[in-house]
Amino acid sequence: EIVLTQSPGTLSLSPGDRATLSCRASQTVSSSFLAWYQQRPGQAPRLLIYDASTRATGIPDRFSGSGSGTDFTLTISRLEPEDFVVYYCQQYGSSLSFGGGTKVEIK
Amino acid sequence: QVQLVESGGGVVQPGGSVRLSCAASGFSFSTYAIHWVRQAPGKGLEWVAVISYDTTNKYYADSVKGRFTISRDNSERMVYLQMSSLRAEDTAVFYCVRDGEPSSSWYGYMDVWGKGTTVTVSS
Numbered sequence: 001e002i003v004l005t006q007s008p009g010t011l012s013l014s015p016g017d018r019a020t021l022s023c024r025a026s027q028t029v030s031s032s033f034l035a036w037y038q039q040r041p042g043q044a045p046r047l048l049i050y051d052a053s054t055r056a057t058g059i060p061d062r063f064s065g066s067g068s069g070t071d072f073t074l075t076i077s078r079l080e081p082e083d084f085v086v087y088y089c090q091q092y093g094s095s096l097s098f099g100g101g102t103k104v105e106i107k
Numbered sequence: 108q109v110q111l112v113e114s115g116g117g118v119v120q121p122g123g124s125v126r127l128s129c130a131a132s133g134f135s136f137s138t139y140a141i142h143w144v145r146q147a148p149g150k151g152l153e154w155v156a157v158i159s160y161d162t163t164n165k166y167y168a169d170s171v172k173g174r175f176t177i178s179r180d181n182s183e184r185m186v187y188l189q190m191s192s193l194r195a196e197d198t199a200v201f202y203c204v205r206d207g208e209p210s211s212s213w214y215g216y217m218d219v220w221g222k223g224t225t226v227t228v229s230s
Contacts, residue, residue: 001169035207035216037152044202044220045152056218088152092215095166096142096154 002027002091004099012107019076021102023089028069030093036065036074037088039101045088049074079104109133109219111141111203116224124191127224129203130184137161137181140206140213143188145199146223155201158186159212166213171197193228200225 003026013019023034032052037045047056049065052072062077076083084106089099115127129141143155156167156177165177176189186203200223208214 033215037217039152044222045217046220047207047216047218050207050216050218090152090154090216092213095168096157096215098152098154101151 002029002094002097004089004091004097006087006089006099006102008102009100010103010105012105013079014107015079015081017079019074019079019083019104021074021076021087021089021104023067023072023074023099025070025072025091027094029072029091032068032072033091033093034065034067034072035090035092036063037090038083038085039088040082040085048087076104109205111205111219111221113201113203113221113224116201116226118227118229119193120230121194121228123193123228124189125193125226127188127190127201127203127226129186129188129221131186131205132184134205134219135209136184138209140211141179141186142204142206142213142217143177143186144202144204144217144220145197146202147196147199150199153199156188157206157213160210164212190226193226195228198226198228 036049039045053065142157158177179186203221204217205219207216207218
């Protein structure tokens with residue numbers, strides 16, 4: 001089973017800042033089969049990025065994904081007030097598993 | 108619009124059983140695999156099970172294998188999760204989720220999520 005470790009657990013930033021979220025896999029994620037989701041309080045997750053770098057339909061271009069192998073990154077270029085929530089990575093290269101999440105909070 | 112609506116949650120005793128249902132609308136249901144994902148209170152997401160678009164392939168997380176059964180009825184546009192031998196650690200919000208790519212057993216990313224139904228295992 002591939003274990004995904006997200007860091008940091010909490011990221012404290014200000015609106016307009018650049019956010020860099022990390023997702024590290026315990027083994028190589030084949031074919032960059034990695035997705036990112038955003039979850040607002042009390043809501044279901046929303047798909048942001050799939051196949052490591054492809055934005056899902058309707059996702060603003062301030063969200064971008066990169067990486068391969070065991071190291072992946074979600075970047076939010078300029079934080080908007082609604083971006084201060086929790087983000088999860090998920091791999092689907094070998095079975096399916098989620099990371100523990102990163103909370104982006106207002107500094 | 109594209110929608111998944113879960114139902115069937117509630118309070119169940121340890122060792123008991125419950126069946127969750129998921130009603131799909133607004134898309135070509137019979138061409139998409141469907142997953143169940145759960146989230147324990149205050150915790151992260153855990154993938155539970157997936158069923159292929161044509162019901163021929165099913166796959167489970169080790170934590171539920173042998174206790175949970177996923178099924179679907181394409182004529183009724185429904186997916187089910189039969190859960191038995193429930194434990195306190197199964198307490199969670201259960202989400203019904205569409206696989207991101209049509210006409211495959213499953214691709215793996217998940218693009219449409221229901222609002223979830225809550226299962227509480229407690230005596």
